[in-house]
Structure formats: structure tokens, C-alpha cells
Amino acid sequence: MSATDDIPSGQGSPPADSPTAYQEVQRSPEFAALRRRWRRFIFTLSAVFLVWFLVYVLLAAYATGFMNTTIGGSNITVGLIFGLLQFVSTFVIATVYVRYADKHLDPEAERLRLLVEEKL
Template sequence: MVTTQEHDASVYERVQESGEFQELKRRFRSWTFPMTVAFLVWYLLYVVLSGWARDFMAIKVLGNINVGLILGLLQFVSTFLIAWAYSRHAEKKLDPLADKLRHEVEEQSK
């Protein structure tokens, strides 16, 4: 006799091995990994400039606003832009496929 847990496990294993699930993982990784690397490089550049290019970071741009302050504020802006861009990417590329897979799992679990 197959228990409910065993049945659920086999359903999830089949979905995980499916081409659609693999495509969903590929789409997720193809966006998030490069964007994560880009953001980390951008962040580390800011940290390195703050530590070793103090004269550059201290250049006054407008009044008391210097390059360091502008780059620091751009860290926040870039974070929000990345979150917004990921939201759009997920809505267009990930959510439709994830919804389809979820419906398949729900049907097989009944």
C-alpha cells in the first residue's frame, strides 16, 4: 500500500525531473546569477574606492555633496532597480511556468 507521503514524494520527484522544471531553474539562474555577480562587483567597487581612493571619493560635486555620497546613494537606487527588474522578469518568464507546474502537482496529488 502506498502512503500519502510516498505518493506526494513521487509526484514531486517526477516534477523535479521534468523538462519544464529544469527550464524554470535555468530561467531563474540565468537572470539571478549574473545580476548577483554584477551587484556584488558594484558593491565591492564602492567599498574599495571608499577605502583606497579617498581623494576621489572626496571630490565635491555640488556644495557639500561629494562622489562618495553619490555612489553610496546609487547603491540604494541600484538595489531597488534590481528588485523591480527581477519582479518584471519573474512575472513574465518564471511565474507562468511555475503556475503550470503547480497546477500539475495539484492535479497529481489528488
């Protein structure tokens, strides 16, 4: 008795040569366009953030006089402000991504999800 004897006919894995609903959607031009749009946005934002972070690190390492400049006669320095702006930029990037995804990615992803559910 094999493991497939317990599975009623019509259920179980599809034959190896026919793609699943997920594979069909993954191969579709709509899915490819969605992935391209997502990658272009993510890679651009990641590059901007990494450049901003690299500038901060390089200034901290090689422009110590500039980074130690006090602002307004207090103990607040340019380096401290730049460091705090790293946190601010992280939250800004997250907010920008959520807005972009809500407007440009999620509607198409939802449509593809419904397409998969129809095929199941």
C-alpha cells in the same frame, strides 16, 4: 497495533519506490529549464551587484581624493552619491527581478503547480 493500522486504505505515504507528484515534476525537463532560467538570471544580477559594490568599496578605500570630491560647491561628495546609489541599485534590481519573474518565471511555475495539483 502499528501506526499504519489507523490509516484507511488508499491514504498515507506512497510506496518508497514510486515517486511523489512533487518528485515527478522536479525531475521533469520543464522544471530543470525553469531552474536554469532562474539561476542564470539571479547569478548574473548578483554578479553585477557585487562588482558594483566592490567598486564602491575599493574607491572608498583607495581613491579617497576622488570620493571626497565635492559636487557643485556643496557638502555633497562623490562618495555620498555612490553610497546613495547603492540603495537605488538595490531597488532597481528588485524591480527588474519582479518584472522578469512575472514575464518569464511565474507562468511556467504556475503551469508546473497546476500539474502537481492534478497528480495529487
